[in-house]
Amino acid sequence: MSLDVEEVRRIAALARLQLSVGEEAKFASQLSEIVDYIDQLRAFSADAAQADDTKPEGAIAVNDVPLEGRPLLEDFLDNAPASLDRFLLVPQVKAAPGGAE
Amino acid sequence: MTAEELAAAVRSGERTAAETVEQAFERIDRVDPSVGAFLEVWRQPAAERAAEVDRRRDSGKDLGPLAGVPTALKDNLSLAGHELNCGSRILSGYRAPYTAAAVERLLAADAVPIGRVNMDEFAMGSSCENSALTATRNPWNLNMAPGGSSGGSAAAVAAAEVPLALGSDTGGSIRQPAAFCGVVGVKPTYGRVSRHGLVAFASSLDQIGPIARTVRDAALALSTIAGPDPRDSTCSTRPVEDYLESIEDGIEGLKVGTIREVRTSALDKDAAEGHQRALDALEMAGARLVEVGIPLIDAAVATYYVLANSEASANLARFDGSRYGHRAAGARSLRRMYTDSRSEGFGSEVKRRIILGTFALSSGYHDAYYGRAARIAGAMRQQFAAAFEVVDLLVTPTCPSGAFARGERVDDPLAMYLSDVFTTPPSLVGIPGVSAPCGLDSRGLPLGLQILAPPFAEATALRAARAVEKTIGFVCNPEPTP
Numbered sequence: 001m002s003l004d005v006e007e008v009r010r011i012a013a014l015a016r017l018q019l020s021v022g023e024e025a026k027f028a029s030q031l032s033e034i035v036d037y038i039d040q041l042r043a044f045s046a047d048a049a050q051a052d053d054t055k056p057e058g059a060i061a062v063n064d065v066p067l068e069g070r071p072l073l074e075d076f077l078d079n080a081p082a083s084l085d086r087f088l089l090v091p092q093v094k095a096a097p098g099g100a101e
Numbered sequence: 102m103t104a105e106e107l108a109a110a111v112r113s114g115e116r117t118a119a120e121t122v123e124q125a126f127e128r129i130d131r132v133d134p135s136v137g138a139f140l141e142v143w144r145q146p147a148a149e150r151a152a153e154v155d156r157r158r159d160s161g162k163d164l165g166p167l168a169g170v171p172t173a174l175k176d177n178l179s180l181a182g183h184e185l186n187c188g189s190r191i192l193s194g195y196r197a198p199y200t201a202a203a204v205e206r207l208l209a210a211d212a213v214p215i216g217r218v219n220m221d222e223f224a225m226g227s228s229c230e231n232s233a234l235t236a237t238r239n240p241w242n243l244n245m246a247p248g249g250s251s252g253g254s255a256a257a258v259a260a261a262e263v264p265l266a267l268g269s270d271t272g273g274s275i276r277q278p279a280a281f282c283g284v285v286g287v288k289p290t291y292g293r294v295s296r297h298g299l300v301a302f303a304s305s306l307d308q309i310g311p312i313a314r315t316v317r318d319a320a321l322a323l324s325t326i327a328g329p330d331p332r333d334s335t336c337s338t339r340p341v342e343d344y345l346e347s348i349e350d351g352i353e354g355l356k357v358g359t360i361r362e363v364r365t366s367a368l369d370k371d372a373a374e375g376h377q378r379a380l381d382a383l384e385m386a387g388a389r390l391v392e393v394g395i396p397l398i399d400a401a402v403a404t405y406y407v408l409a410n411s412e413a414s415a416n417l418a419r420f421d422g423s424r425y426g427h428r429a430a431g432a433r434s435l436r437r438m439y440t441d442s443r444s445e446g447f448g449s450e451v452k453r454r455i456i457l458g459t460f461a462l463s464s465g466y467h468d469a470y471y472g473r474a475a476r477i478a479g480a481m482r483q484q485f486a487a488a489f490e491v492v493d494l495l496v497t498p499t500c501p502s503g504a505f506a507r508g509e510r511v512d513d514p515l516a517m518y519l520s521d522v523f524t525t526p527p528s529l530v531g532i533p534g535v536s537a538p539c540g541l542d543s544r545g546l547p548l549g550l551q552i553l554a555p556p557f558a559e560a561t562a563l564r565a566a567r568a569v570e571k572t573i574g575f576v577c578n579p580e581p582t583p
Contacts, residue, residue, distance in 0.1 A: 008456065015414060015459040016421065016439045017452055027453055033515050034457060038407055041473050044400045075198030081428035090423050093435045 001039055002032040104170045104264040104318040108211075111169035114158060118151035118169030122213050125171035129216075129262045135581045137237045138247075138257035140176055142216040143183065147171070150213050157211075165210035167325060172207055173218045173257045173266035176234075178309070179298035180204050180214055187300050188222040188232040188250075191446025192426040201298025202333065203267060203309045203326040210325045218253030218266060222448045223417065224274055224302045226250050227520050230511050231450040238507065239281060240581040241546050245504040248278030254312045255282040260581050265313050265322055269299055271306045272405050273499075273524025276536035279312055280499035280549025283538045283577045285319040285566065286312045290556045291531035292337040294323075295330030303412035304335075306405075306528050314577045316537060316567040320344035323559060342560050352568045353387030355561075358492035361394045363523065369502040371542035376498045379539035379550040379569060383496065386568040393488040393495070397481040398526050404481070405525035406518055407461050407474035414458030420446065453514060482530040489555040494565055497523040499536040499549030523551055533559045537566040538575040547577075 003011075008028045012019050019027060073086060082089035102110070110116040126144060133139050154169050174180060177187045179197035186192045204214065221231035229237040229252025237252045239245035240260035247256040251268030255278035258266050268275040270288035279286025287310040294309045301307060311322035327341040359380065365373040384390060422428035422442025429441030447455070461470035488495060500520055510517045527534040533556070536549040550569060554562035 003460070011456050011460050011463065012452075014463065015455045016418075016436075016443050017447070017455065018440050018444045019452070023449070023452070027456065030453065030514055031457060031460075034406070034518070035460070037515055037518075038403045038470065041400055041403050041407070041470075041477060044397060044477055072198070076424075079195055079198065079425035081422060081425070088423055091432050091435050091438050 001035050003028050003035060102264070103315050104167060104313060105321055107264060108166060108168045108170050111154065112158070112164045118154040118213060119148065121169045122147050122151040122171050122215060125215055125263055132240070132260050132581050133262060135238065135243055136240050136256050136260045136262070137235050138218045138253040138260065138262060139173070139216045140186070140219055140234055140253070141184065143214065147213050147215040154211050154213065165212075166321060167207060167210040167212035167265070170212045170265055171215045171263045172212045173216055173254060173263045174204060174214055175251050175254050175266070175268045176217045176220050177224060177269055177300040178204055178267055183217070185217065185300070186234060187224075188220045188234055189446065189448065189451070190233045190427055191420050191443070195425045197298070199298060201309075202295035202330045204298065206326045206328070207267070212265070212325075215263065218257050220253055221250035222451050223300070223413070224250040224269055224271055225413070225450050225454050227273070227277055227517050228505070228507070228510065229253065229278070230507060231448060233448050236507075238581070239504050239546070240579040241283060241504070242544070243581060244506055245546060246281065246507050248281035248504065250274040250278075251286075251312065252278045255279050255284055255286065258282070258284045258312050258314055259577055259579060261314075265311060265318060267309055267326070268312050269307055269309050270528065271302050272409055272528045273521045275310045275312060276499050276524050276534055276549065276551060277521065279536040280538070280547065281504040283547030283575065283579070284312055284314055285316050285538070286310065286536045287319050287323055287559070287563070288527065288534045289323060289327060289559055290337075290533045292335050293327050293533070293557065293559065295328075295333040295336045297330055297332040301416040303409040304416060305412060306409055316563055316570050317345060317348060319535070320348050320563045323563075337557070339557060344560050344563050347560055348564055348567045350564055351387060352383065352565050355388045355494065355565065356391050356492045357383055357388040357565070358391050358393040358488055358495040360398060360495060360497060361392050362396060362398045363497050367501055367522065368498055371544070372498050372500070372502050372548055375540050375542060375548035376550070378573070379496070382539070382569050382572040383565065386572050388565070388568075391492050393491055395481070395484045395488055395526070397477060397484055400477050401481065401526040401529060402518055402522055404474045404477045405521065405529055406457070407470050408478060408529070410454045410458035411461045411471050412458070414455045414462065417451070417455055422446075450514065478529045481526065485526075485530045485532060493554075493561060495553040497551045497553070499523060499551040503542040503544065503546035503548050527553050532556055533562055535562045535566045537569050538577065539569060539573055540575060
C-alpha cells in the first residue's frame with residue numbers, strides 16, 4: 001500500500017505534526033516502503049490466537065498503588081515552560097480574531 | 102576491574118569510592134571526546150555521593166553490593182534534580198522531579214551514578230544516530246555505529262569509562278548495542294524491573310536492564326534493580342533471585358534450542374561463523390542442541406513496528422509544549438502551540454514513527470494493522486511457550502551482522518528496522534534475553550549471541566551466558582583512538 005503526500009499530511013495533522021514540503025515527500029516514500037513491508041502480516045495466520053494482553057504474573061492492581069511519595073506540585077511546575085500561581089499557562093484555546101490558528 | 106571486584110574492594114577498604122569515581126572521570130576525560138557516550142558527567146554530585154559512601158564505611162556501616170561502582174544512566178532514566186532529555190530537543194531543560202525505581206535501587210546498593218549517556222531520540226533507533234544531542238561512536242572502530250538505542254550505555258561500558266550502565270530495551274535496544282560493542286546486555290522479563298521513572302516509548306514492551314563487561318556484573322546489577330514496585334502496575338511481585346548464586350553451575354545437560362526459521366542465509370558470513378562458534382561453545386560446555394520451530398518469528402519485525410509505534414504515538418502525545426520541555430515561540434492558539442512545539446522538537450525518526458503509529462490506529466486501518474499485529478503477537482507467545490516445553494533455552498545471533506558503519510543506514514529506515522530481526526521476537530513475547538559476546542568478525546568487530554529463557558528464568562540464561570563467556574574467553578578491551 002502506498003501513502004501519498006496528501007495522506008501523510010492528513011495523518012501528520014492527526015498527530016499534531018506539521019511537516020515541511022521536503023519531509024512530506026521523503027516520508028511518503030519511506031512510509032510507503034515500510035507499510036508495504038508491514039503488509040506481509042496478511043500472509044500470517046493468527047486466527048487461532050486472540051490478542052493477548054495477559055498481565056505479568058503477580059502484577060499489581062492499579063488500585064493498590066500508594067499515593068505517598070508522588071512528586072510535589074512545585075517540582076512539576078518547575079519544568080513548565082510557563083506557569084502562573086499553581087497553574088500551567090498556555091495560549092488561549094481558540095485563536096484570537098484574525099490570528100493564525 | 103569488574104564492578105563486582107570494585108565493590109568488594111570499596112567494601113573492604115582496599116580502595117575508596119572517591120578514588121574509584123575519580124578514576125572513572127579520568128578515563129572519561131581521556132576517551133570520551135572520541136567515543137561521545139556521555140551527554141553530561143555529574144562530577145560534583147558523584148564525588149559527593151562517593152565521599153558519603155566512604156564516610157559510611159569509615160563509620161562501620163555495611164555497604165551495598167555495588168559500593169562505589171561508577172554507573173552511567175541512559176538519558177531516559179530519571180534521577181531527581183538532574184536533567185534528562187531522552188536524546189531529544191523537545192525535552193530540553195527538563196529536570197527529573199523524582200528518581201526511577203531502578204535507579205533508587207542502584208543508590209540503595211551504594212552505586213554512584215556518574216552521568217547520563219546518549220541514546221536514539223526517545224529510544225527509537227538502532228545506531229544512536231537519531232540522537233539530537235551528540236554523536237556516539239563504537240569504541241572498537243570509531244567509524245562504526247555503537248548500536249542503539251542504548252548506544253551510549255554500551256559504548257561507555259565497552260570503552261571502560263564505567264563498569265556498569267543501565268539501558269532500556271523495547272525491541273532490542275540493550276541487546277543490539279551490547280552485541281555491537283562487545284559487552285553483555287540483559288533485557289529482563291517484562292515486569293521484572295519497574296518502569297517507574299523510565300520515559301515511556303512503548304509501555305507494553307519497555308524494560309530496563311544492565312549493560313556490563315562481564316556476565317557476573319550484569320547478573321549482580323540485575324539482582325539489584327529487579328523486584329516488585331507498587332508504582333508500576335505491570336511489575337511482578339515474584340521474589341527476585343540472586344542471579345550470582347547459580348551462575349557458575351554450568352550448563353551440563355541443558356537443552357538449548359536453535360530456531361529452524363532463523364536461517365543462516367539471513368546472516369552475513371562473519372555472523373554465521375560467529376554463531377556457529379557460539380553453538381560449538383555451548384556444546385563444549387555440556388549443552389545439548391535441539392532444533393525447534395517458531396514459524397511466526399518471520400512476522401516479528403513487522404508486528405513489532407506496528408505495536409511499538411502505535412503505543413509510541415499515544416505515549417508521545419504528552420509532549421506538546423504545555424507541561425515541560427520545548428515550547429514553540431509565538432503560537433497564538435493552543436492547537437498551534439501543540440503543532441509547532443512538536444514539529445520543532447521532534448527529530449525525523451520520531452515523527453516518522455508517530456505518523457506510522459497514528460496510521461496503524463486510525464479509523465479504517467486499526468483492525469488491519471494494530472488488531473492483526475496484536476493477534477500475531479499473542480500467537481507468537483504461544484509458539485514460544487510450546488518451544489520452552491521442549492527446551493530450557495533458545496539461542497539466536499543477536500544481530501544479522503556486526504556493527505555497521507555510521508551513516509550507512511540513516512536514510513533507509515526499513516534497513517535499520519531489519520537489523521532488529523532477532524531481538525524483536527523476545528520483546529513481543531515478554532521473555533528475558535541476554536546478549537553475550539561470542540568473538541570478533543573478520544573486521545575485528547564484536548558479535549553477540551542472544552540467549553532466551555522462559556519468563557522469569559533469567560538465572561538460567563545468565564548461567565548459559567557465563568558458560569559461553571568462559572568457553573570462548575572473549576575480552577572486551579578496545580582502545581578508542583581518533
